[in-house]
Amino acid sequence: MRLELRWSDVDELVAGSATRLAGKRLEIDLDALRALLSADARLTGIRLDLVHPGERCRIGRVFDVVAPRARLDGGEDFPGVLGAVAKAGHGRTLALAGVSVVATDQQTDNVGTLAVIDMAGPNAALSAFGRTHNLVISAWPAPGTGRSDYLAAVRLAALKTAVCLARTAREAEPDRVEVFELPPSPRVPAELAHLPRVAYVFQIHSHQRPTGLDEGILYGDPVRRMLPTIVHPNEVLDGAVLRGFMGRSVTTWATQNHPMIRALYEQHGRTLWFAGVVVTVAQATEPERVRSAFLAAGLVAHTLGADGAVFTKIGGGAPHVDMAQAAAQCEALGVKTTAVVEDMSTDGSAEGMLLFDFPGVDALVNVGSSQEPLTLPAMDRVVGADDLASKLLGEARATYGTLCGAIEQVGTTRVMAEVR
Amino acid sequence: MMATETLRVVCYLNQFFGQLGGEEKAGVGPQVVAGAVGAGRAVQQVLGDAGTVVATVICGDNYAAEQAERAVAEMVALVAPARPDLMVAGPAFLAGRYGVVCGALCAAVQTELKIPAVTGMQAENPGVELYRRRVYIVQTGAEAARMLDEVKRLVALGLKLARREAIGTPAAEGYFARGVTHNVVANASAADRAVAMLLDKLAGRAFASEVPRPAFPPVPAPRLIKTLEGATIALVTDGGLVPRGNPDGIEALNATRYGAYSIEGKTSLDAAQYDNPHRGYDTTWVKQDPHRLVPVDVARELEQSGAIGKLHETVYSTVGVATTLAQSARMGREIAEKLRAAGVDAVILTST
Numbered sequence: 001m002r003l004e005l006r007w008s009d010v011d012e013l014v015a016g017s018a019t020r021l022a023g024k025r026l027e028i029d030l031d032a033l034r035a036l037l038s039a040d041a042r043l044t045g046i047r048l049d050l051v052h053p054g055e056r057c058r059i060g061r062v063f064d065v066v067a068p069r070a071r072l073d074g075g076e077d078f079p080g081v082l083g084a085v086a087k088a089g090h091g092r093t094l095a096l097a098g099v100s101v102v103a104t105d106q107q108t109d110n111v112g113t114l115a116v117i118d119m120a121g122p123n124a125a126l127s128a129f130g131r132t133h134n135l136v137i138s139a140w141p142a143p144g145t146g147r148s149d150y151l152a153a154v155r156l157a158a159l160k161t162a163v164c165l166a167r168t169a170r171e172a173e174p175d176r177v178e179v180f181e182l183p184p185s186p187r188v189p190a191e192l193a194h195l196p197r198v199a200y201v202f203q204i205h206s207h208q209r210p211t212g213l214d215e216g217i218l219y220g221d222p223v224r225r226m227l228p229t230i231v232h233p234n235e236v237l238d239g240a241v242l243r244g245f246m247g248r249s250v251t252t253w254a255t256q257n258h259p260m261i262r263a264l265y266e267q268h269g270r271t272l273w274f275a276g277v278v279v280t281v282a283q284a285t286e287p288e289r290v291r292s293a294f295l296a297a298g299l300v301a302h303t304l305g306a307d308g309a310v311f312t313k314i315g316g317g318a319p320h321v322d323m324a325q326a327a328a329q330c331e332a333l334g335v336k337t338t339a340v341v342e343d344m345s346t347d348g349s350a351e352g353m354l355l356f357d358f359p360g361v362d363a364l365v366n367v368g369s370s371q372e373p374l375t376l377p378a379m380d381r382v383v384g385a386d387d388l389a390s391k392l393l394g395e396a397r398a399t400y401g402t403l404c405g406a407i408e409q410v411g412t413t414r415v416m417a418e419v420r
Numbered sequence: 421m422m423a424t425e426t427l428r429v430v431c432y433l434n435q436f437f438g439q440l441g442g443e444e445k446a447g448v449g450p451q452v453v454a455g456a457v458g459a460g461r462a463v464q465q466v467l468g469d470a471g472t473v474v475a476t477v478i479c480g481d482n483y484a485a486e487q488a489e490r491a492v493a494e495m496v497a498l499v500a501p502a503r504p505d506l507m508v509a510g511p512a513f514l515a516g517r518y519g520v521v522c523g524a525l526c527a528a529v530q531t532e533l534k535i536p537a538v539t540g541m542q543a544e545n546p547g548v549e550l551y552r553r554r555v556y557i558v559q560t561g562a563e564a565a566r567m568l569d570e571v572k573r574l575v576a577l578g579l580k581l582a583r584r585e586a587i588g589t590p591a592a593e594g595y596f597a598r599g600v601t602h603n604v605v606a607n608a609s610a611a612d613r614a615v616a617m618l619l620d621k622l623a624g625r626a627f628a629s630e631v632p633r634p635a636f637p638p639v640p641a642p643r644l645i646k647t648l649e650g651a652t653i654a655l656v657t658d659g660g661l662v663p664r665g666n667p668d669g670i671e672a673l674n675a676t677r678y679g680a681y682s683i684e685g686k687t688s689l690d691a692a693q694y695d696n697p698h699r700g701y702d703t704t705w706v707k708q709d710p711h712r713l714v715p716v717d718v719a720r721e722l723e724q725s726g727a728i729g730k731l732h733e734t735v736y737s738t739v740g741v742a743t744t745l746a747q748s749a750r751m752g753r754e755i756a757e758k759l760r761a762a763g764v765d766a767v768i769l770t771s772t
Contacts (some may be wrong), residue, residue, distance in 0.1 A: 026642075126605075149719040163715070196619070196622045197599045198618060198622075210704070247693050258613035259609050264615060271619055272615075272619065282701055308619075309618075317742060337621075338618040340629060342609070344742070345601060346674045346742045346743070347746065348600050348601055349746075350599040350745070351745050354631055354632075354633070357634050363617050363618065365629075400603055411609055411610030411611030411613075413608070413609060414606045415605070415606070416600065416604060416606045417602065418589060419589070419597050419600070420598055420602055
């Protein structure tokens with residue numbers, strides 16, 4: 001399978017009379033976009049704000065971030081959720097660099113679970129979204145819209161916007177073309193047969209929180225009864241996998257720009273042979289967890305024939321143990337593993353960083369502690385959270401977990417917890 | 421504190437390094453002398469213009485070991501009048517009694533006098549494991565052979581502490597990891613580091629895991645010394661069962677509280693009377709039927725039929741998600757003590 005991401009750089013984001021890309025300036029017809037998004041009866045009072053890197057602005061109530069992408073020649077955008085169910089990962093896809101779509105959640109009263117993005121100050125450097133121009137969508141639930149319906153509508157609005165923005169690059173000559181091409185896993189050229197075969201085990205959801213009917217995660221499927229399965233890495237990069245509605249330290253943007261898949265592609269054919277991706281979910285019960293762990297390990301060891309595997313998790317403590325259990329099963333089958341964990345300690349003690357101790361699962365990388373305190377400096381403007389503006393304008397105490405994009409469980413950023 | 425200011429330093433030495441004598445003087449109680457003596461002279465030499473050793477506290481190893489609390493309190497009282505900016509204890513090398521006192525004194529000086537303290541020891545010194553979490557302990561050799569070099573590292577770290585400067589990693593500064601975590605910005609993304617670590621592991625090269633393996637002490641299950649027919653059985657859960665309204669205010673995560681709930685006179689739990697604040701799993705099904713978490717119904721049947729002697733009339737419950745190890749251990753200990761005092765023989769512990 002061969003996927004081309006055709007990147008166009010954006011260094012200016014402005015409101016305009018038409019939605020178009022003029023050189024590196026992206027103009028957006030906000031009225032037309034608002035009209036497009038208003039067609040969803042579950043939403044009302046849609047507001048669009050443009051914010052820019054360096055601006056003393058804080059985005060509040062952040063729910064998810066989506067990268068602008070659109071299929072260039074046929075195929076479906078975000079298949080199964082926005083577009084019809086169809087295979088992703090092959091062909092040409094338009095991508096905009098330097099601009100992100102930020103979806104906010106105007107419904108929940110439990111604002112502690114929502115994140116912020118700082119566009120200036122020290123926190124801007126900690127997150128990819130402090131360095132991009134952002135189109136912020138604020139939409140309120142129409143009367144009678146339940147929680148899951150509302151979140152599905154908000155996410156859909158962000159996906160529609162992402163496609164609408166990326167389509168402006170249709171006629172543009174891309175600034176760069178990134179090619180992702182991986183032959184069927186067993187077809188290793190003889191001269192590369194000595195390379196270790198490496199698989200990636202990607203936990204895409206945790207059933208700590210059950211998915212809603214509309215909470216499409218894998219090609220629109222809410223993965224309620226999903227067993228471990230193999231996908232091509234290009235499918236992940238091309239919109240087949242979306243983040244669910246549980247927002248802890250993971251964004252759809254990070255999945256679309258998956259750092260582990262990129263890292264493995266980068267080494268593919270040089271220091272390793274990228275054998276494939278196994279997607280899993282963290283399970284809610286013990287039999288499901290055991291079953292999932294050995295099925296995932298079996299796919300890695302026996303089907304992909306991997307010598308090594310990298311693991312990431314999503315969510316909190318139970319998924320952390322799920323991942324480690326699958327990694328331990330791999331080690332038992334002779335597959336070497338590394339796992340990416342979040343520092344799980346809630347009191348900053350090294351003893352609490354891990355919730356497992358399985359034989360062989362001894363090579364661990366961490367993405368930092370989301371509990372560690374962080375200062376939010378005073379800003380001039382708050383976007384996306386009018387009701388919290390007085391609180392979010394001034395200097396406030398928060399945690400790394402509050403800062404969207406500072407900690408991504410798939411390993412995007414350089415933040416790590418160091419033991420001292 | 422200005423970096424240019426001359427710092428006041430107090431040293432602590434045992435009878436040997438304080439030049440009172442050898443083992444025959446190990447019973448000598450705490451005393452203070454002005455300025456630097458014995459090994460304290462090395463500290464003064466390394467400090468140079470940056471600081472002055474204004475006093476040295478000396479105490480015999482046996483005196484300090486045999487009445488540790490009293491000895492430390494007496495020494496703290498001797499340190500305080502010198503109004504130091506920094507306490508330097510030892511280094512104690514592999515001397516066990518000496519190392520433990522160095523750690524205890526540094527910890528006490530930090531908490532009681534709010535003065536930064538630093539000491540040095542060899543890795544096997546028991547003082548390391550006892551005090552490394554609370555005190556900066558610089559790693560030294562087993563003996564005083566390379567004293568000056570080691571005192572240099574000790575003083576360098578001490579000066580940073582006294583000046584409230586940022587402290588580097590254990591490897592960079594040469595101290596034993598204190599077991600606290602801090603977010604920093606690494607030189608590569610976590611994904612890149614994970615792939616690099618895997619390649620090292622696959623190739624059989626050395627790799628450094630970024631997370632220490634936890635040392636969970638094994639807890640052997642005690643043997644039931646009675647028959648089940650004569651035993652009192654209690655139900656305990658970390659799955660978050662609470663009476664409606666959550667009267668004890670048990671936290672949804674990172675719990676510090678647990679509740680004791682009477683089931684006296686109940687043959688089952690009425691779902692309408694219970695709730696569940698647990699944020700770590702899908703509580704839909706246990707809210708619908710609390711017996712899925714705490715099987716009072718079946719336990720009562722077993723009690724009726726005589727399969728078990730008696731069901732304990734109190735259920736203990738907490739929320740087990742993102743709970744710190746320290747809180748979990750404390751709550752477990754307290755619950756166990758209460759169960760034992762009530763004559764409970766065995767526990768059915770349901771987790772989620």
